[in-house]
Amino acid sequence: MKLILLIFILIFIIPIFSILFYLFPIDLEIWKHLNSTVLSTYIWNSMILCLSVGLITLLYGVSLAWLITFYQFPLKKFLEWAIILPFVFPSYILAYIYYSHKDKFIELNSYIAAIFIMSLSFYPYVYLFSRNAFAEISPNLINAARIFQKSELKTFWKIIFPLSQPAIFSGTILVCIEVLGDFGTVDFFSIDTLATGIYRTWFGLGSIKGAIQISLTLFSIIALAIFIDQYLKRKKKFYQNQFLNAKKSAKKLNLIYSLLAIFYCTFPILIAFVIPISILLYNTFQIGFKNFDKEFFEIIFRSFFISFSGAIICIILGFTFSYSSQIKLNKLINIFPKFISLGYAIPGSILSIIVLSNLKNLDEFILYLSMNIFKIENINNIFTSSIIALYFAYSIKFSAISFNNSESAMKRVSPNLFWASKILGYSNKNTAVKIYFPLVKSSLITSFILIFLDILKELPATMILRPFNFETVAIKTYNLASDERLKESSPYALIIVILGIFALYFITKFNIYRLKENKDE
Known part of the structure; x- marks a missing residue:
């Protein structure tokens, strides 16, 4: 079992580290040209965007989760799931929508506009992770703070925030990774970043090796952030009582504070969802039903299927890797899952090259076996020209979301439960299914929705690895x-939004149902 798991992990680790093989020989001419012209600008702009968006989403996402979890005010039940709605809009779509109507809105500097747009698109990462962590904090701790007459802010800083650090920083790290890897938004606003530099070096200068070598700079920055996050978590232990018998009581706000809370929660919904979707609906109404043909519905079904099945695969992998790391089967299995997070750091276009290169070698090996041993011909490109390549790329890139979220949840599970299961004679597999899975189920469902939407909106990897004539709503x-051609793209953008709304509503209703169960216990 340990050997099978180790081989399985290595299948995903090897492609991540195979990026190092593309570094040599180093393209010195490209590096000299970039270093003397735009490389410092790429790095500086990337860091400014990353730190700015990361800080804004951290402050806004955590504060929204705090309001929704610990306070009672009108429209709270609606806002609880509506706050996540901006996540269904790809940031580049928001950029196109507001730019096409810039005469009706305040004109902003391109940097400020990009930071604003990306913050609105990515803050749900931090909100979802924080909301889930806040919901699992024992109400006994909050009630004890109130008995000792501690202020709300002091309770937050001394109790709530420290207990939720793993989830909060995991969400913030994912935001930073998204910002650093974003191409559509920064390219639209003509901001030179490492992500745009990779594409320009690849397509403009015609150097794939140069593009991969630039991506190593981006990869190194994100890897450093991930390892800092892991190092900080390693120094602390976060356990929660999983058998809650105290009821959670949200503090009721007075009229003025209720109005302020409603405005604070509805602002991103209005700016990043209501206005954009109104524009898309208006555009769709204007062009009529001529685009709702057979091809349109085929693209919808294809997009839903690849997103749903890909998310399921990533959830299974993330849970398996985080569980193997949690129970420490052996030193190697404990170390390797930490590198899974690095897959999310690789830009989609570069990941596609790596996946194609590895699967091409596998195709050639299978062709050799089929022709020389089994005497079977015409077996070509089984992996590289099929949907398997897409699933492989999605697994490498998006399993990090499931891994980080489930690992954060498992860190709050007392190790006493694992040892109790061993005393009762449970195998590792039964312990995972019957004990750990129910305790981290909400985190896994949260991860599922994030991965589902990420795959639905994924562009570079899907465009490069897709089989012939395979289009998704994101590509279209x-x-x-x-x-x-914004009006013509509106129906397809609406599909992304509608599928996202249903998925987000489902996950939020599940979390509300889980909270009600805790109250009834």
Whole structure:
């Protein structure tokens, strides 16, 4: 079992580290040109965007989760799930929508506009992770703080925030990774970052090796952030009582504070969801039903299927890797899952090259076996020309979301439960299914929705690795919007939004149901 798990982990680790093989020989001419012209600008702009968006989403996402979890005010039940709605809009779509109507809105500097747009798109990461962590804090701790007449802010800083650090920083790290890897938004606002530099070096200068070598700079920055996050978590232990018998009581706000809370929660919904979707609906109404043909519905089904099945695969992998790391089967299995997070740091285009290179070698090996041993011909490109390549890329890139979220949840599970299961004679597999899975189920469902939407909106990897004539709503939307055919792209963008709304509503209703169960215990 340990050997099988180790081989399985290595299948995903090897492609991540195979990026190092593309570094040599180093393309000195490209590096000299970049270093003397734009490399410092790429790095500086990337860091400014990363730190700015990361800080804004951290403050806004955590504060929203705090309000929703610990306070009672009108429209709270609606706002609890509506706050996540901006996540269904890809940031580049928001950029196109507001730019096409810039005469009706305040004109902003391109840097400020990009920071604003990306903050609105990515703050749900921090909100979801924080909300889930806050919901699992024992109400006994909050009630004890109130008995000792501690202020709300002091309770937050001394109790709530320290207990939720793993989830909060995991969400913030994911935001930073998204910002550093974003291409559509920064390219639209003509901001030179490492992500745009990779594409320009690849397509403009015609150097794939140069593009991969630049991506190593981006990869190194994100890897450093991930390892800092892991180091900080390693120094602390976070356990929660899983058998709660105290009821959670949200503090009721007075009229003025209720109005302020409603405004604070509805602002991102209005700016990043209501206005954009109104524009998309208006555009769709204007073009009529001529685009709702057979191809349109085929693209919808294809997108839903690949997103749903890909998210399931990533959830299984993330849970398996985090559980193997948690129970420490052996030193190697404990170390390797930590590198899974690095897959999310690789830009989609570069990941596609790596996946194609590895699967091409596997295709050649299978072709050799089929022709020389089994005497079977015409077996070509089983992996590289099929949907398997997409699943492989999604697994490498998005399993990090499931791994980080489930690992944060498992760190709050007391190790006494694991040892109790061993005393009762449970195998590792039964312990995972019957004990750990129910305790981290809400975190896994949260991860599922994030991965589902990420795959639904994924562009570079899907465009490069897709089989022939395989289009998704994201590809169709981007192609039309990038040609400034926003009205024609509106129906496809609406599909992304509608599927996202259903998925987000489901996860939020599940979390509310889980909270009600805790109250009844």
